[in-house]
Amino acid sequence: MKAIQFSQFGGRDVLEYVEVAKPLPQADDLLIEVTASGVNFVDIRERMGVYARPETHVGQDKVLPRISGLQAVGNVVAVGPAGDRSLVGKRVVVLLSSGGYAQFVTARADRTVCIPQDADDVMFAAMPTQGMTAWLMLNSSTQLHPGESVLIHGAGGGVGSMAVQIAKSMGAGLVVASAGSEEKRAFALSLGADVAIDYDLPTWPSDVLAATAGNGVDVILESIGGEIFEKNFQCLATFGRCIIFGSTRGPGKPFEPRRLMSRSQTMTGIYLPVFDAKPELIREGMKYLVDQTVAGNLRAQVSVHLPLSKTAEAHRLLEERRVVGAVVLDPRY
Template structure:
């Protein structure tokens, strides 16, 4: 089979288009002949070796590595008779690595069956980012009907899906932040009620204005830096702040006692930690599949490239040229 592999950390140039033997599924795994493969920013961080630094505390990468976290395809082999019922079925799967290949192994408890007429490209674009957004809103907190939510980076991969999921869950008000007029318009088109710039120094005052001084009930934090601290200016009583990322760095440490004044909660999401809770992964995948099928979640696919051009896909993401997910075609 053809696959994308790297033997050393570095830029997109370390990605090699190579011939490899088919991987063998273990007892609780299946082998998928892939039809569409999603590219995510964590793939880039793995390629750069960021996760192999002690200060990240998020695990490492064993070289050589076939990267990639999500695929759509058909099951062609099962590791045990218990999963033979999946043979020939179209599935969407989330995995720790190995997606950048014409055949990939996935755990049987971290995939969901798809209808034969499901859009492979659309489904391949949502697993990693969509599951993250779902876990933030339904597991790390429970967004209740009528509550307000502030989604930072609302035009990004996780943020754009979080806006749509929040709308599906009945949010009373959705405020999105983004760094440009174009991105803010995009967030509004997805269902946000308001869109503001997080780089505007007094943006928390705008949030307080929209919420009539109460502040928001839930914040999905992806920015970090000084924005992290500013969040607590506009987080309401019993508000919950869920940290998903920090594109501008971690920011200043938060004094825990600061949470006491309004009985607020601070928590975080790191997707691989949930691999030990496949029931939650399955729940999220089912939600995404059904939301797309019902037209309530509209995946944003920035580009579709052949598997052989994975390095180009990584370069586009690093240059921030892609609005949405890039999907690889392993058959092109």
């Protein structure tokens, strides 16, 4: 089968379009013929080796060569020796820990959800990792209560655009979306955000305060880092919770935790692979995402659909902040 693999960490040129052996399903795993494979910003961090550095303390299990890819849609073509044979022929969406950039992938049965035979596979392939991260932040890292206000950074991206929709469907009182371009801000508003701000303007925290009658927001979903990270605390409400899920611009300056005391604020982090220890929560999240998508209440926006062989181009577009919504690969080419 064809796959995109890298044998050393580095820039986009380490990605190789290669012929590799089809994986074999073990235990109750499923073998899936992939029809659409979703790309994540995380795949870029993995390719760069950021997760493999000791100072990051996460993802040090990455061994080379590696096939990235955290989510896919496809048809079940075989199951492992202990697998459920009735699943063969079913169309499924899967949340993976690797391997999605390929024509076939093996997946854990408990990370797989059946979708209708006529479902839009490209749209579903853009949902599992981004949607799960967004859902977990609002249902596990904190519990978003109806009426509360939320600031969602990078709201024109994969996780951010899912978070806007999930927060709204959970009854958020006010969703403030940040993004660096007019097009992405318009997209976030079209998904249900109440206010969209430009966080490339240094005064953006004043815009958040203005939208919340000077109180600040109850919840911040923070993925940017850099100079944005520090500014969050100018517009986080008393009792507010800041959830860190990424650092697209690097980690920013060290933070003094005692400053959280004076306004009884909370800061927490989230890293999806750690939730392997909570399979029932992942199952609940997958079911929520699929049910809401089938019902038409949740939609992953795919603005770039490229052949698998052009994965490096997909990474470039994400790295250069050119993508509105998400990128999906077509494994046939």
